[in-house]
Amino acid sequence: MSDGYYGRPIVKPPAWTDLIPTYFFAGGLAGTAATLAFAERTARNDRLARTMIFGAAAGCAVSAFCLIADLKKPERFINMLRVVKPTSPMSVGVYIFSAFSGSVFIAAGSEVTGIARPAGRFFEAIAGLIGPVMSVYTAVLVGDTVMPAWHLPRKTLPGLFAATSAASAGAWGLLFAPSRDSGSARRLALVGGTAMVALLQALHHEIGAVQAQAYSKGEAGALARSARLLNIGGIVCAALAKNSNALSKIAGALLLAGGLTERFAVYRAGCASAKDPKYVLESQKANSASSPV
Amino acid sequence: MSDFIDLTSAAAESATYGADERDRMGFFTDTTLCIGCKACEVACKEWNQLPADGYEFTGESYDNTKELSGNTWRHVAFVEQMEPERDTGRWLMESDVCKHCTHAGCLDVCPTGAIIRTEFGTVVIQDDICNGCGYCVVACPFGVIGEKQEDHTMGKCTLCYDRLKVGEQPACAKACPTESIQYGVVDELRGRAEKRLEKVQHKFEGAQLYLNDRNDGIGGGGSIFLLLDKPQVYGLPPNPIVPTKNLSQRWRTAGIAAGALLGAVVLCAVARR
Numbered sequence: 001m002s003d004g005y006y007g008r009p010i011v012k013p014p015a016w017t018d019l020i021p022t023y024f025f026a027g028g029l030a031g032t033a034a035t036l037a038f039a040e041r042t043a044r045n046d047r048l049a050r051t052m053i054f055g056a057a058a059g060c061a062v063s064a065f066c067l068i069a070d071l072k073k074p075e076r077f078i079n080m081l082r083v084v085k086p087t088s089p090m091s092v093g094v095y096i097f098s099a100f101s102g103s104v105f106i107a108a109g110s111e112v113t114g115i116a117r118p119a120g121r122f123f124e125a126i127a128g129l130i131g132p133v134m135s136v137y138t139a140v141l142v143g144d145t146v147m148p149a150w151h152l153p154r155k156t157l158p159g160l161f162a163a164t165s166a167a168s169a170g171a172w173g174l175l176f177a178p179s180r181d182s183g184s185a186r187r188l189a190l191v192g193g194t195a196m197v198a199l200l201q202a203l204h205h206e207i208g209a210v211q212a213q214a215y216s217k218g219e220a221g222a223l224a225r226s227a228r229l230l231n232i233g234g235i236v237c238a239a240l241a242k243n244s245n246a247l248s249k250i251a252g253a254l255l256l257a258g259g260l261t262e263r264f265a266v267y268r269a270g271c272a273s274a275k276d277p278k279y280v281l282e283s284q285k286a287n288s289a290s291s292p293v
Numbered sequence: 294m295s296d297f298i299d300l301t302s303a304a305a306e307s308a309t310y311g312a313d314e315r316d317r318m319g320f321f322t323d324t325t326l327c328i329g330c331k332a333c334e335v336a337c338k339e340w341n342q343l344p345a346d347g348y349e350f351t352g353e354s355y356d357n358t359k360e361l362s363g364n365t366w367r368h369v370a371f372v373e374q375m376e377p378e379r380d381t382g383r384w385l386m387e388s389d390v391c392k393h394c395t396h397a398g399c400l401d402v403c404p405t406g407a408i409i410r411t412e413f414g415t416v417v418i419q420d421d422i423c424n425g426c427g428y429c430v431v432a433c434p435f436g437v438i439g440e441k442q443e444d445h446t447m448g449k450c451t452l453c454y455d456r457l458k459v460g461e462q463p464a465c466a467k468a469c470p471t472e473s474i475q476y477g478v479v480d481e482l483r484g485r486a487e488k489r490l491e492k493v494q495h496k497f498e499g500a501q502l503y504l505n506d507r508n509d510g511i512g513g514g515g516s517i518f519l520l521l522d523k524p525q526v527y528g529l530p531p532n533p534i535v536p537t538k539n540l541s542q543r544w545r546t547a548g549i550a551a552g553a554l555l556g557a558v559v560l561c562a563v564a565r566r
Contacts, residue, residue, distance in 0.1 A: 003523055004526075005525070005526065005527055005528030006351075006353045006356075008359070009360075009430075010435075010436055010525070010530050011433065011434065011436045011530070012436040012439060013431075014427060014431050015430045015447075017437070032558065034553060035554070035555060036561075039559055039561075039562035040562055043562050045562075070426075070427075071424050071425050071426055071445060072425025072427065072446065073423070073424045073425040073445050075423070076405075076423075076424035077424060079407070079422055079423075079424045080424065080426075082405065082406060082422075083405065085401075085404060086401070087401040087402065088401060088404045089402070089540075090402060090428050091403040093404075094404060131555075132551035132554040132555045132558075135551070136547045136550045139543075139547055139550070140544055140547045141542050144402060144432065144536050144537055144540055144543065145432055145536050146432060146433065146434045146536050147431055154539070154542070156547060158546050158547040158549070158551075161550070162550040162551065162553060166557060166558070171432050184561045184562045184564075185561075187560075187561035188557065188561040193539070202517040224565075234341075264473075264499065274431075277525075281525055281531065284530055284531050284532035285531070285532075
């Protein structure tokens, strides 16, 4: 008699749709894009700042759509705002996202219309400061679940989300700003892209060989391998792209695609680690052996 | 219990009812008495007016219910442990239900406050508040919660909150013909479970209590079980842990990552030319 009950899952995989990994991508990009916009504004590179605050606004618009459309009762989205719950990363996240996207929309609106410039700049700064939290909090949100592939990489998952966000935001700058203005975006794409590839390896190491199979097998594995190819291609192009508009655009497109694919790889890994009970059983065996609960 | 400082718990949450607070109520499911009649499943469906699951035939012993879900709040598991010749063996049956955890992951993560701790210390989803975000589904260490397809909110056992309110026992316990499902004050049920284990453990190889330990990863269950084999044999997690444990540590790590991200952006911006 083997362990387990007819091979059925012990925990339920998410009832979410693909809008959720899409949100992780768009929200992560928006967060870091706003931070780069603020940094570039401060450094008086208005051209790139403008591109980046528009990128943040686009990311926020996609995020808001994804978050609400994924609810099974979207008309009750407002119920999220009736409580503040520190024990719920989604509750905390709703307020982070609301403050962030509100600031971004004011800043981007002011940038487009020229109305209320000082207020626009002020909210651009606020968005820039909230940005990194916006980019990373989703790692806490998925970490605070019983999906082994999300719950176990406590140390590396936030870093992976930060790196993916940096690569995506940098890629946005490469894609939509002229290469003579997008130096900072190029550097950010290089740093983020490299860190993303490295941290996924570190994540495998953190959770161990058995648990890492959720990331390396099946659909998640195929996505992860595609993401790796896209990202490495993007990093190489970005490294060579100084002063080349064409190469910048190719690098930006590759890294954006790589970031999105990476988000889906992580999402599918979480689902896979719920569907096969071996992941839950293995993680709980390790618990009882080493650390009493 | 310092590991749980982040967390709210059954006692703290029920205490907010003040004078209306009641004894913590729960189930003791004694699988040595279960005959697999599924009266609990039917009574639950009837009382709570839950739609049927259809007529799928699984071939997995007598279990065509498969799992707990949004519309299935009792599930009888059937485990056949036969010798290869199938002439001798054991047939294990267990009526599974929401554990009404002391540290409830679903309640912790619910962003709308739809999931509450009642004055009976039980965990209930208010379906007029739930917006179907689905976070509770992935926060339950037991895979109890699912979507109710017809009204798109999340569903699970309420321990018949409406019946408790008027002094009745839950429908499943009332319908159980063998007292395999016993309803009562959780502290008393714990004692009853220990006595029962003492009595039967020499007769049943592998008899063990499940979720009766207040120091386990969920702070003990409001539903406790006497099982005849390891929990995973019944599809239960052997060592469940509320996901919210160590949440503040997760935020700290995320804070470091966010700080590093901010630093990286600033460095990339100042490194120009």
